[in-house]
Amino acid sequence: ALASEVPADFARVRAELEELNRDLRARILDDDGDRGDTLGDVFRGVDLIGDSDAGRSFTAFYDMILDPARSSQIDEWIDAVLQRPFAAQLTHDQKRRFRALLTEMETAGSEVHSTMTSLSRSLRHFVQSRHYEEHRRLQRLLRSAQQSAVAVATRRRPYDLLDLDLVRVGMSIESVAALRLHNPADNLVTEPVLTHDAGTVDLDELRRLVRESEIDMDELSDNVAATLRAHGRATIGDVLREYPATQGLASAVGLMVLATHHGHAIDGTEDIHWISGAGVSRRATIRRRLFDPAADEFTARPAFAPTGSST
Known part of the structure; x- marks a missing residue:
């Protein structure tokens, strides 16, 4: 015992x-x-x-x-x-x-x-x-x-309503049976994967798609260089009059970028024109900027007729 x-x-x-x-x-x-x-x-x-x-x-x-x-x-x-x-x-x-x-x-x-x-x-x-x-x-x-609480107990009862908002802290309790298990098979692809044969690419069509998605800065620099060689000075409007915008608004924007980086602002404004992709004539008034004829971006260009030349 x-x-x-x-x-x-x-x-x-x-x-x-x-x-x-x-x-x-x-x-x-x-x-x-x-x-x-x-x-x-x-x-x-x-x-x-x-x-x-x-x-x-x-x-x-x-x-x-x-x-x-x-x-x-x-x-x-x-x-x-x-x-x-x-x-x-x-x-x-x-x-x-x-x-x-x-x-x-x-x-x-x-x-x-x-x-x-x-x-x-x-x-x-x-x-x-x-x-x-x-x-x-x-x-x-x-x-x-x-x-x-003891001091307040003489004046307020425990079940009296108070003008006070309390943040209640708690947690939700759920049964394990309420949980839904992840089934990896739900993410499986049941349909057969289709395989497409590789086709041929049209180089000219590919160039066209690239021009639609990107500004052709080389063409615009050639146009500016040609205008400077012909007239000694050029603004954005001068270039567009000599070489119309082949990419519509994109060409105008590209020229403004070139003028900002390789030119300087002068007094006055000018109107520029281009044809939109839908064939509609567009016009905008911009501040005049003069291209720098000594900029390497233009002097390094070969002396040939640009792609968008009107001659």
Whole structure:
């Protein structure tokens, strides 16, 4: 009967150590400043859990069952007890448990020792990391709220409606059965993939598509260079009168870019004209810009008739 009570005895010791840990933490929070007795002892490295009555009693007992000489003596006592006449009345299970008494005490004692060590380390970290200061602050706030509630209780009832909006914090809890599993087969392509044979490319059509999507700056630079060689000076309007815009508005925009980078603004405005892709005549009034005849962009151009030449 006594052997069967060993696990309960160790469980009771573990509960006492955990209760002591809670009591020490409560005393640390209630200590004033950083010089309270409990807090100061922990700062000085005192193991309040190990040095308590429960801690010292358990440590002495645990050291005894771990001592080789003592454990050997306990085994001899167990053998002597089982050789007495009354032991013949014990069942096989009772004898087995009695023989394993020392092993059970060592196992249970190891668990309690680990708990005591963990509690001591946790308490020391709680103090040295100064987490207790945040706990103290939280405790003061809670007590202040309770005191305020007591003061208000004489004037307002708990179920009275207040002109106050509170943000409720919560979470939605759903059953695992409500979750829908992802099926990779849903993303599989069931229809056969069509393969198209490679065809031939019309080079002229390809050039046409490129001209529709990009401004032909080379053609525009050639036009400007040719106009400068012919007249000595040129504005955007002059170039378009000599060489109409082959790309419509895109040609006009390209000339304005060239005039910005390789020319300078002069007084006055001028009208420029072009034909849109739909065949409609368009006109715009822009600030006059004079192309620089010495710009490398134009002097490096060969002296030949540009693509958009009117001659």
